[in-house]
Amino acid sequence: xxxxxxxxxxxxxxxxxxxxxxxxxxxxxxxxxxxxxxxxxxxxxxxxxxxxxxxxxxxxxxxxxxxxxxxxxxxxxxxxxxxxxxxxxxxxxxxxxxxxxxxxxxxxxxxxxxxxxxxxxxxxxxxxxxxxxxxxxxxxxxxxxxxxxxxxxxxxxxxxxxxxxxxxxxxxxxxxxxxxxxxxxxxxx
Amino acid sequence: xxxxxxxxxxxxxxxxxxxxxxxxxxxxxxxxxxxxxxxxxxxxxxxxxxxxxxxxxxxxxxxxxxxxxxxxxxxxxxxxxxxxxxxxxxxxxxxxxxxxxxxxxxxxxxxxxxxxxxxxxxxxxxxxxxxxxxxxxxxxxxxxxxxxxxxxxxxxxxxxxxxxxxxxxxxxxxxxxxxxxxx
Numbered sequence: 353x354x355x356x357x358x359x360x361x362x363x364x365x366x367x368x369x370x371x372x373x374x375x376x377x378x379x380x381x382x383x384x385x386x387x388x389x390x391x392x393x394x395x396x397x398x399x400x401x402x403x404x405x406x407x408x409x410x411x412x413x414x415x416x417x418x419x420x421x422x423x424x425x426x427x428x429x430x431x432x433x434x435x436x437x438x439x440x441x442x443x444x445x446x447x448x449x450x451x452x453x454x455x456x457x458x459x460x461x462x463x464x465x466x467x468x469x470x471x472x473x474x475x476x477x478x479x480x481x482x483x484x485x486x487x488x489x490x491x492x493x494x495x496x497x498x499x500x501x502x503x504x505x506x507x508x509x510x511x512x513x514x515x516x517x518x519x520x521x522x523x524x525x526x527x528x529x530x531x532x533x534x535x536x537x538x539x540x541x
Numbered sequence: 542x543x544x545x546x547x548x549x550x551x552x553x554x555x556x557x558x559x560x561x562x563x564x565x566x567x568x569x570x571x572x573x574x575x576x577x578x579x580x581x582x583x584x585x586x587x588x589x590x591x592x593x594x595x596x597x598x599x600x601x602x603x604x605x606x607x608x609x610x611x612x613x614x615x616x617x618x619x620x621x622x623x624x625x626x627x628x629x630x631x632x633x634x635x636x637x638x639x640x641x642x643x644x645x646x647x648x649x650x651x652x653x654x655x656x657x658x659x660x661x662x663x664x665x666x667x668x669x670x671x672x673x674x675x676x677x678x679x680x681x682x683x684x685x686x687x688x689x690x691x692x693x694x695x696x697x698x699x700x701x702x703x704x705x706x707x708x709x710x711x712x713x714x715x716x717x718x719x720x721x722x723x724x
Contacts, residue, residue: 380603385566399645411645413665414658417562417634418569418605425638430646437639445631449602449611453623456612463594470720471713472597476676477686478712479600481693482705483570484673488694490567490666500663507667511574512674518575522564522664531659535652 363431364399371444372397373424378447385420385444386412393427400430420447499532550618551625553584558629565634567665569607573672576609577679586617588700589679596676601709663698689715 364372386409393399405427412422421441428440462468486517494500503525510521556580565572573596580586587595595616599609607630614626650656692704693708 378603381601385605398718406594407645408642410654410658411642412638413567415563415634415638415641416629416659417638418565418607420605421631421635422562425635426642429639429642434639437635437642441631441635445604445627448602449623449627450610452599452602452608452611453615453620455602456595456615459594459598466720467717470716472594473686474689474712474714474716475601475709476593477689477713478599478693478708479597479606480673480676480686481690481708481712482600482697483573483606483669483676484690484694485697486568486570487666487669487673488698490662490669494659494663494666500659504663504667507664508670511668512671515574515578518668519564520558520571522566522668526566526661526664529664530656531618533659533681534656 363436364397366432366439369428369431369436370439373428373440373443374447377444378449378451380420384478386423389420389427400427406431498534500529501531503532522531547618547621550575550622554614554617554622554626555629557584558614558626562630562633563637563693565607565668566661567629567668569605570672571637571665571668572607573609574675576613577675579681580613580617586613591616592680630657687721 374393376385376392380388390405394402394405405423408423408426408430409419411426412419415422421444424440424444425437428437430436432439459468459472489503494504505520507525510516510525511518529534546695557576561572561575566595577589577592581589581592595611595612598612600606602608608627609624610630613621614629615623618625626709645654673690677690689712693712697703
């Protein structure tokens with residue numbers, strides 16, 4: 353079955369992809385972009401079915417990189433191949449790149465106001481809570497199994513407590529962790 | 542026209558963010574600890590205080606939270622730096638993703654998909670907690686910030702549908718009340 357055969361309709365053109373992903377990027381205040389992409393691509397435009405996008409979300413989470421840009425690349429690739437993926441990625445990032453620098457510039461001008469300082473501290477603390485929640489979701493998924501739990505704790509201790517460099521830590525722990533859960537007698541390599 | 546020093550700043554941004562792009566398992570939040578260490582302690586691009594500010598700015602901006610790299614790039618080398626850092630953080634992982642997406646489609650639902658997912662997920666979770674610790678170590682309010690972060694995590698566990706922007710707003714309001722009470 354070819355990729356095109358899995359798709360429900362004729363894939364959208366590149367300019368349409370660019371427009372839709374540009375607005376997803378700009379409107380995505382507060383995060384939750386993967387939810388946005390799912391809503392637009394499946395529910396609003398019906399370009400892909402639910403399972404296809406969920407499979408993309410799983411892939412996006414497994415691979416390194418921001419989950420949302422990975423999902424965006426996946427959707428773009430399924431629609432229009434490599435040029436679709438490139439279009440979606442640049443369209444998604446264009447708006448937010450400009451907006452976050454403008455916000456940083458505005459903050460730079462106004463940073464002497466204590467109210468703004470307190471806002472920044474409060475937002476930072478709450479945003480840390482958002483990340484903590486993501487960590488908890490991940491922890492709940494791995495806790496029942498011993499090897500993944502050990503991998504999680506080892507990663508946290510190495511990077512968070514001992515402050516060892518990330519790249520070598522991941523390069524050592526990732527293969528061990530995957531090997532520990534590798535299916536015995538796998539059908540394919 | 543760019544002079545040598547701007548060019549070398551672009552090069553250091555690339556040297557820092559490209560490798561992080563390829564090990565950010567579990568999303569951008571997983572590399573906040575090493576980004577903090579590199580940009581504050583190693584490269585001395587920004588102070589710890591500035592890191593917390595940029596982290597908050599990236600969070601209230603649209604786009605992925607890892608646009609933290611974009612604002613750090615801007616702080617280091619202006620608009621050019623913002624573009625270089627954004628490209629350095631997002632393009633390598635996207636190329637990898639594109640490559641894997643091609644293979645992935647051909648082998649849907651195989652056992653090794655599951656093994657990769659189960660084997661890499663705990664690393665993402667561990668890195669996420671490491672990022673939490675790194676940022677809270679820098680935050681000024683100390684125990685107060687820790688408390689708020691834990692409360693936010695509990696709210697989201699209890700009410701998963703809460704909009705992320707709502708809890709960011711709560712954070713800003715709570716810290717302003719604290720500021721007001723301190724006077």
